[in-house]
Amino acid sequence: MLVTAIAVVACSAGPPAPADAEPIPALSVEDFEALMNTSDRPLVVNVWASWCVPCRSEAPLLRAAHESFGDRIRFVGIDVRDSQGEALAFMAEFGIAYENYFDREGAIPSALGGFGVPLTFFFAPGGERVFFQPGVIDERTLALQIDELLARS
């Protein structure tokens, strides 16, 4: 049964990007800093790319977190070193509905001191960095850091 399941997954491809999907807007480092400093809600910033396998692993978790906490915490995705088409297909495949921005050169994570993908940053309202997770984030860490953000705000 497991072999069949693996074969099914292996032979299946993700859905293409919707034809009428708007391109992901670009965001500069300055614009991101302004967004971070003026947000009245705590911020979870996830840096991802469609070609990154661990990003696929954590995407369902981030979507579920946004569905549960999106009214109290602002979720922001930063898509780096990617193409618009692949990125939109990735978002459609995992049903990612929170705001996302396109950063072709990866300038925003570099300015934050991060390297590679995925990365997840947690900011209190006003822009104070509370936690930084290099690499894939697990459910326990994500849930605990969200709880920490909510307890602080």
Add this chain to the structure above:
Amino acid sequence: MEFTLLWQAGLGVLAAVVVARFQSRRGLVPMDLGLGDRLVGAAAVGVLVGRLAAMIVQGANPILAPADILVVRWGVHTGAASLAALATLAWGLRSNLWHGLDAAAPAALAGLAGWHAGCVFRGACLGTVSGLPWALAQPGSTITRHPVELYAAGLYALTAAGALWVGRRWAPGVLAGLALAVAALARLATQPLRPSIGGGPIGWYLAGTVAGLVVTVVRHRSGGDAATTKQR
């Protein structure tokens, strides 16, 4: 490269092997059962199957990215891992199934206690916010929290000690069933103290509790029947 998860798993395996050897030396289980090896083998199969199941559920392809199977920190499917570990253990002990599972119960519970206590290696012991005197804060935070994984470790350690004390006093299979029920119940009882996205795998814990209780009742009845038949 992060090795803290490896240390945590190592503490779990060490606790299980120590208790299994203690049982063998005290004559509580036959030496030829190879209990420690069987438990380690079952745990390894459980982790592998749980990892593959997690990848499939998350939409990652184990065939296209086989190296990612090794990165266990990305997630292991609790239900699939538990079922695979139990099935492997049962298959290994099939010649004397119920006595074998009874013998394995204390060591398996001790292994779970070690695994949860191993949270200290990863800084992953804390749960929901608490003002209790023993609550602890994350580094860089003033908000104190329940050390929920240490609670779970304590529950498993107590249960393991109880299972060692019970030994072979009950009908074959009763201890194994009760151990499964208590193991699942301990996770269920501590789950509200863990911050989680979507509540955690509560369904699997409930299923484990019910399955354990069913095995306990069925084996208790069949053991009683056997005893009655012998007396006749």
